[in-house]
Amino acid sequence: MATRGVFQLTKLRLHYCEVGGSSRAMRTYLGNGKLVSWATAHPHVEIEVQVRNGHHPFVLAEYRSMAATHQISVRNVDRWQDVQDVLYLLSNRSGRKITKITTPVLTDTPSIQGVWTPFLTLKDLPPFAVQIHEP
Numbered sequence: 001m002a003t004r005g006v007f008q009l010t011k012l013r014l015h016y017c018e019v020g021g022s023s024r025a026m027r028t029y030l031g032n033g034k035l036v037s038w039a040t041a042h043p044h045v046e047i048e049v050q051v052r053n054g055h056h057p058f059v060l061a062e063y064r065s066m067a068a069t070h071q072i073s074v075r076n077v078d079r080w081q082d083v084q085d086v087l088y089l090l091s092n093r094s095g096r097k098i099t100k101i102t103t104p105v106l107t108d109t110p111s112i113q114g115v116w117t118p119f120l121t122l123k124d125l126p127p128f129a130v131q132i133h134e135p
Helices: 021-031 034-041 080-091
Strands: 009-016 046-051 058-063 069-073
Touching: 009 021, 009 080, 021 034, 021 080, 034 046, 034 080, 058 080, 069 080
Parallel strands: 009 046
Antiparallel strands: 009 058, 058 069
8 A cells, every 4th residue: 555655565474384284375475487477567666475384374565654564374275266366465554553543532612613503694895806817
């Protein structure tokens, strides 16, 4: 996701096992060339693939904002499309933690304009003239 035109996702690390059954979908995704097409569509993201034999697969994302990282496990995922969905989910995040706003915003100082009321009459104000200057 872009914040002020800058994409927040900087790096994706894909960890998987070469022989484990839980990494089957990740191996299929890497083998059929879909990662290459995803990488060409997202040139701003650095992609690193690491083999970790004996461990379950996961995807680790690094973001610009506050050096945040998010990790999503893709253990025992049935289809390679689910791995691609995880990549799109991580690329569309901003990297910030999700915070819930539970209370309304209160202020000690009232508005400079004053409180609006439907009974406000503008016809009591003096008329003003509009001048258009041509170059």
